[in-house]
Amino acid sequence: MQMHLRGAVSNKQELISTLEKVYSKATSEADFYKRLKSERIELYTRNNKIVGVKLKRKFRFKTLGYDQNILRELDKNITQNKRLNMLKSIREHQQQNKDKSKGRERTR
Numbered sequence: 001m002q003m004h005l006r007g008a009v010s011n012k013q014e015l016i017s018t019l020e021k022v023y024s025k026a027t028s029e030a031d032f033y034k035r036l037k038s039e040r041i042e043l044y045t046r047n048n049k050i051v052g053v054k055l056k057r058k059f060r061f062k063t064l065g066y067d068q069n070i071l072r073e074l075d076k077n078i079t080q081n082k083r084l085n086m087l088k089s090i091r092e093h094q095q096q097n098k099d100k101s102k103g104r105e106r107t108r
Contacts, residue, residue, distance in 0.1 A: 065090035
C-alpha cells in the first residue's frame with residue numbers, strides 16, 4: 001500500500017505485467033517459457049516440472065493465476081480475442097486473492 005502511495009511498483013506487479021505481455025504473444029506453453037527467459041525471468045522447477053518464476057522471491061504460476069490448464073490452452077492455438085478474455089479472468093482471480101488476503105491481515 002505504501003509503495004502504491006509513493007508511485008513505486010512492486011516486483012510482483014512488474015512480474016504480473018510481464019506475464020500478461022508474454023502470455024498475449026506466446027504461441028505455445030514452451031514458447032511462453034522461452035519468452036520469459038528472454039525477458040530475463042528465471043524459471044524454477046519442482047519434481048522436474050516448471051511451476052513458477054524466481055525473482056528475489058519465488059512465485060508459483062498457480063498463485064499468479066496461470067495454472068496448468070491456462071498454460072495448456074496456449075498449445076491449442078487459441079485466438080487473440082480468447083487469449084484476452086483469459087487474461088481478464090486471470091486479473092479477476094488475482095483481485096479476488098488480494099481481497100482475501102486483506103481480510104486475513106492482523107489489526108494492531
